Amino acid sequence: xxREDQSLGxxxxxxxxxxxxxxxxxxSHVSSQVDYAAFQxxxxxxxxxxxxxxxxxxxxxxxxxGGGTPSLMPPDLIAAILAEAExxxxxxxxxxxxxxxxxxxxxxxxxxxxxxxxxxxVSLGIQALDPAQLHFLGRExxxxxxxxxxxxxxxxxxxxxxxxxxxxxxxxxVNWQATLRQLLGLGLDHLSLYQLTxxxxxxxxxxQRQGDVLTGxxxxxxxxxxxxxxxxxxxxxxxxxxxxxxxxxxECRHNLTYxxxxxxxGIGPGAHSRFDRQGQRxxxxxxxxxxxxxxxxxxxxxxxETECVETxxxxxxxxxxxxxxxxxxxxxxxxxxxxxxxxLWLDQNRLATHFEAGLLQFLEDHNGDRLATTAEGRxxxxxLLADITR
Amino acid sequence: xxxxxxxxxxxxxxxxxxxxxxxxxxLIQMCGGLSEREMTEQVLxxxxxxxxxxxxxxxxxxRLDYTAKDGKAYVLNLxxxxxxxxFGYEVSRSLSACEGSLLIVDASQGVEAQxxxxxxxxxxANHEIVPVLNKIDLPAAEPDRIKTQIEEVIxxxxxxxxxxxxxTGAGMAxxxxxxxxxxxxxxxDREAPLKALxxxxxxxxxxxxxxxVRVRDGVLRKGMKIRMMGTGATHVIERVGVFSPxxxxxxxLGPGEIGFINAGVKTVSDAKVGDTxxxxxxxxxxxxxxxxxxxxxxxxxxxxxxxxEFTGLREALEKLSLNDASFSFEAETxxxxxxxxxxxxxxxxxMEVIRDRLSREFNLELISTAPSVVYQMHMTDGVRxxxxxxxxxxxxxxxxxxEEPWIKATILTPDEYLGPVLTLCTERRxxxxxxxxxxxxxxxxxxxxxxxxxxxxxxxxxxxxxGYASFDYAVDNYRAGDLVKVSILVNGDPVDALxxxxxxxxxxxxxxxxxxxxxxxxxxxxxxxxxxxxIGGKVIARETIQALRKDVTAKCYGGDISRKKKLxxxxxxxxxxxxxxxxxxxxxxxxxxxxxxxxx
Numbered sequence: 008x009x010r011e012d013q014s015l016g017x018x019x020x021x022x023x024x025x026x027x028x029x030x031x032x033x034x035s036h037v038s039s040q041v042d043y044a045a046f047q048x049x050x051x052x053x054x055x056x057x058x059x060x061x062x063x064x065x066x067x068x069x070x071x072x073g074g075g076t077p078s079l080m081p082p083d084l085i086a087a088i089l090a091e092a093e094x095x096x097x098x099x100x101x102x103x104x105x106x107x108x109x110x111x112x113x114x115x116x117x118x119x120x121x122x123x124x125x126x127x128x129v130s131l132g133i134q135a136l137d138p139a140q141l142h143f144l145g146r147e148x149x150x151x152x153x154x155x156x157x158x159x160x161x162x163x164x165x166x167x168x169x170x171x172x173x174x175x176x177x178x179x180x181v182n183w184q185a186t187l188r189q190l191l192g193l194g195l196d197h198l199s200l201y202q203l204t205x206x207x208x209x210x211x212x213x214x215q216r217q218g219d220v221l222t223g224x225x226x227x228x229x230x231x232x233x234x235x236x237x238x239x240x241x242x243x244x245x246x247x248x249x250x251x252x253x254x255x256x257x258e259c260r261h262n263l264t265y266x267x268x269x270x271x272x273g274i275g276p277g278a279h280s281r282f283d284r285q286g287q288r289x290x291x292x293x294x295x296x297x298x299x300x301x302x303x304x305x306x307x308x309x310x311x312e313t314e315c316v317e318t319x320x321x322x323x324x325x326x327x328x329x330x331x332x333x334x335x336x337x338x339x340x341x342x343x344x345x346x347x348x349x350x351l352w353l354d355q356n357r358l359a360t361h362f363e364a365g366l367l368q369f370l371e372d373h374n375g376d377r378l379a380t381t382a383e384g385r386x387x388x389x390x391l392l393a394d395i396t397r
Numbered sequence: 398x399x400x401x402x403x404x405x406x407x408x409x410x411x412x413x414x415x416x417x418x419x420x421x422x423x424l425i426q427m428c429g430g431l432s433e434r435e436m437t438e439q440v441l442x443x444x445x446x447x448x449x450x451x452x453x454x455x456x457x458x459x460r461l462d463y464t465a466k467d468g469k470a471y472v473l474n475l476x477x478x479x480x481x482x483x484f485g486y487e488v489s490r491s492l493s494a495c496e497g498s499l500l501i502v503d504a505s506q507g508v509e510a511q512x513x514x515x516x517x518x519x520x521x522a523n524h525e526i527v528p529v530l531n532k533i534d535l536p537a538a539e540p541d542r543i544k545t546q547i548e549e550v551i552x553x554x555x556x557x558x559x560x561x562x563x564x565t566g567a568g569m570a571x572x573x574x575x576x577x578x579x580x581x582x583x584x585x586d587r588e589a590p591l592k593a594l595x596x597x598x599x600x601x602x603x604x605x606x607x608x609x610v611r612v613r614d615g616v617l618r619k620g621m622k623i624r625m626m627g628t629g630a631t632h633v634i635e636r637v638g639v640f641s642p643x644x645x646x647x648x649x650l651g652p653g654e655i656g657f658i659n660a661g662v663k664t665v666s667d668a669k670v671g672d673t674x675x676x677x678x679x680x681x682x683x684x685x686x687x688x689x690x691x692x693x694x695x696x697x698x699x700x701x702x703x704x705x706e707f708t709g710l711r712e713a714l715e716k717l718s719l720n721d722a723s724f725s726f727e728a729e730t731x732x733x734x735x736x737x738x739x740x741x742x743x744x745x746x747x748m749e750v751i752r753d754r755l756s757r758e759f760n761l762e763l764i765s766t767a768p769s770v771v772y773q774m775h776m777t778d779g780v781r782x783x784x785x786x787x788x789x790x791x792x793x794x795x796x797x798x799x800e801e802p803w804i805k806a807t808i809l810t811p812d813e814y815l816g817p818v819l820t821l822c823t824e825r826r827x828x829x830x831x832x833x834x835x836x837x838x839x840x841x842x843x844x845x846x847x848x849x850x851x852x853x854x855x856x857x858x859x860x861x862x863x864g865y866a867s868f869d870y871a872v873d874n875y876r877a878g879d880l881v882k883v884s885i886l887v888n889g890d891p892v893d894a895l896x897x898x899x900x901x902x903x904x905x906x907x908x909x910x911x912x913x914x915x916x917x918x919x920x921x922x923x924x925x926x927x928x929x930x931x932i933g934g935k936v937i938a939r940e941t942i943q944a945l946r947k948d949v950t951a952k953c954y955g956g957d958i959s960r961k962k963k964l965x966x967x968x969x970x971x972x973x974x975x976x977x978x979x980x981x982x983x984x985x986x987x988x989x990x991x992x993x994x995x996x997x
Contacts, residue, residue, distance in 0.1 A: 018955055018956075020956075033956075201951045202949075203951075204952065225945075225946045226946050229946035250951050250952065264955070265954050265955040271955055273955065277956070278956065279959070281955065292959070315959075328962065328965060360980060364924060386949050387923050387945060387947070387948050388948070389950060389964075389965070390945060390948045392968075393969045393971075393972055396965070396969070
């Protein structure tokens with residue numbers, strides 16, 4: 008693979024939130040006092056350390072500030088991280104720098120500061136446009152605030168995305184389509200639309216185990232998903248990934264790094280890095296607890312806690328698991344280059360069965376060796392993966 | 398050697414949990430067979446293992462030395478009997494080696510069905526019976542009511558029943574004394590040619606094949622060349638001993654004595670239970686009556702979950718059969734389940750015990766098919782054969798007649814549950830033979846097709862009587878029946894492991910019930926699945942499992958990979974626990990569970 012094809016991304020994890028949302032299982036913590044200077048020192052050190060893991064650091068094509076709530080970071084801290092990153096790796100000319108933000112007035116007031124620091128794309132966690140739904144999801148903002156934040160963000164940034172959650176109990180296709188239509192009317196080029204999923208370790212998980220019904224039924228949500236795809240398609244935003252919709256050219260480049268199995272480094276508490284090294288796939292993860300991460304970075308210049316090298320089969324599973332999330336699927340030749348002949352990692356009999364059943368397809372315009380789900384198959388991706396991988 | 402007048406041989410008859418083992422332990426302890434410390438560390442452990450082994454509770458024997466009130470020393474031989482219906486065969490041979498029995502009845506629970514069957518066997522074996530009411534220390538004990546029950550249900554005088562408690566030790570001295578005074582001493586001629594009953598044989602890892610014997614006439618000695626009258630084989634006795642309860646060598650065994658010999662016998666099957674042992678150079682004139690051989694009546698298929706374990710399963714079955722000649726197995730191939738074995742058992746408990754031992758002692762994960770009975774097939778061309786597997790049923794046009802086994806079942810239940818019990822028996826094509834009451838308990842005797850009982854009858858009985866009923870049966874006879882084979886089709890393909898033979902009147906109901914159960918047991922697949930029940934080409938019931946609608950992870954980014962990969966592996970593990978049938982994944986337990994009629 009040529010160097011131009013190889014893309015390097017950087018992920019920065021900000022592990023704090025003002026409040027913990029009941030559905031969120033990300034590594035986030037509520038803390039009134041955060042030592043920003045200490046985090047800056049730690050993150051810069053960890054970035055330098057991680058760069059030394061790469062065989063040949065290439066220029067960064069994307070940076071993503073995620074969390075937690077990265078919009079709680081001071082713009083100066085973001086600026087410092089970006090300056091260091093540019094110095095270590097260099098930036099590709101078209102670099103995409105995204106920050107996630109919550110649509111509260113306090114945080115949106117900082118958007119200009121983020122822009123000055125170098126951020127060129129924001130992703131707003133709007134989640135819903137209905138007061139009852141926002142309350143159900145434990146969000147701190149109102150519908151009015153959300154719409155104001157979106158309007159403001161669109162004046163500051165050329166590229167704005169929003170996150171929404173659907174499949175809530177009692178949510179009807181009519182209600183959900185109204186939300187989508189309202190937002191599509193606002194000239195968005197990218198939306199992430201997630202089916203509400205109950206993850207272990209969340210408040211919702213506990214409530215569900217106690218018997219609360221917190222999501223729509225599979226049949227209803229499957230219907231909402233199909234309606235979403237149709238509505239978005241009609242508005243010119245293709246479902247380029249299971250939950251992500253964009254106009255051509257507006258896909259989130261950083262997230263494509265994950266799905267296309269490129270290299271990325273992750274700094275901050277609980278951040279993951281994955282990259283190729285000497286023909287193998289290496290995975291790193293740092294300490295999850297912010298306090299512990301601070302202590303370890305102060306001591307060793309990084310907080311890497313686990314380092315694993317994938318087996319060829321594990322790596323192939325990973326590429327299929329991530330690649331088949333994309334509309335464009337994954338090139339089986341690429342996996343073969345890295346993991347060996349396909350019979351080692353692919354059950355071709357089962358593949359043929361699903362091909363015949365119309366759940367999987369080979370895309371014609373990519374030499375016919377690019378495997379992708381069909382519209383029907385995408386909703387069953389986990390079952391398909393469990394069936395075709397070895 | 399002990400003179401016959403100083404010997405008493407006895408069995409203990411009791412329902413499970415009525416305290417047989419604890420009373421036995423107490424008696425052993427009182428006769429000084431073991432110290433207090435050995436009691437806890439040895440015998441009980443040993444017996445626990447034996448009890449866990451279930452079927453190989455090979456007639457536990459213990460020799461007790463007891464000095465009676467008359468000042469004389471007696472040898473009391475206790476021969477334990479398995480308590481369950483399936484092992485009636487073993488009960489009968491234990492009983493035939495003794496002159497009397499202790500009948501132990503829980504003073505709060507009363508007589509149960511298994512006790513009844515065994516006590517009748519003891520009466521048939523001319524036993525003197527000593528009734529004992531155990532657990533009289535319990536607040537719920539009602540000795541008077543239970544005495545009446547023994548008299549009414551069994552027909553034994555119970556006025557003199559010994560009130561006992563193995564827990565407090567009450568009544569133990571009375572039991573020992575009653576054995577001496579009430580039981581007859583064995584009779585035998587020491588000078589006559591050797592005549593001994595081969596009561597049991599089993600394989601001991603240290604001592605080799607152990608043969609348990611009861612001497613009728615003559616004397617057994619080390620070095621003696623013996624002949625098995627049934628098989629004609631001759632062996633030289635290497636060791637003679639008794640269980641005290643540890644195996645203890647003695648010089649000889651005389652008339653009335655019970656003990657073991659080791660005689661260079663290679664396998665258990667060479668020491669046929671019920672055979673008569675005599676001396677090669679001085680043969681006795683006539684063999685003892687012996688026993689009817691035990692015949693498997695319940696069959697099921699056992700298949701390894703991991704198909705590579707087939708050889709392991711074969712080895713395990715061979716090992717188990719070393720010690721238990723009463724079950725059979727032969728290789729079987731199933732389109733749904735692969736290579737396995739069709740195994741025959743004495744009854745349902747026997748089947749459970751073997752299955753349990755295979756999984757616990759040999760670490761085998763097994764799929765078992767629903768049990769079936771042996772049908773006698775009469776073909777139009779005059780051929781007759783036994784059908785062990787519904788999947789092997791020939792074409793209907795070639796069958797002249799099918800006969801199925803019937804049993805005579807005895808059910809004891811508190812009378813408040815009698816209604817549901819009678820309904821259950823009627824549903825299962827039962828014919829009432831007798832219905833009697835004793836106090837607030839009812840005894841129902843029914844003739845039932847074994848095929849209706851073999852699977853979940855006992856579970857259902859427990860469920861409709863909240864566990865208060867007890868149940869016993871004996872195979873009765875074979876009768877012609879209007880029987881048909883119901884096939885289950887998954888997406889059009891018959892699943893051999895799910896086919897069953899049922900009465901024509903019940904075919905539709907059962908076929909539908911299975912389809913409904915399968916609908917719950919088989920998870921939704923990526924496509925629609927049709928479940929059908931059919932007789933020949935005629936579909937009699939149909940259910941549909943709708944296709945899975947949604948199974949996708951909504952969020953999957955860089956930090957989620959390792960976790961989501963673990964979930965994927967877990968999902969794959971779950972799939973491995975299924976059997977692929979055509980394109981359809983069927984959970985392993987479905988092959989057994991689907992046929993349970995349950996609460997339909």
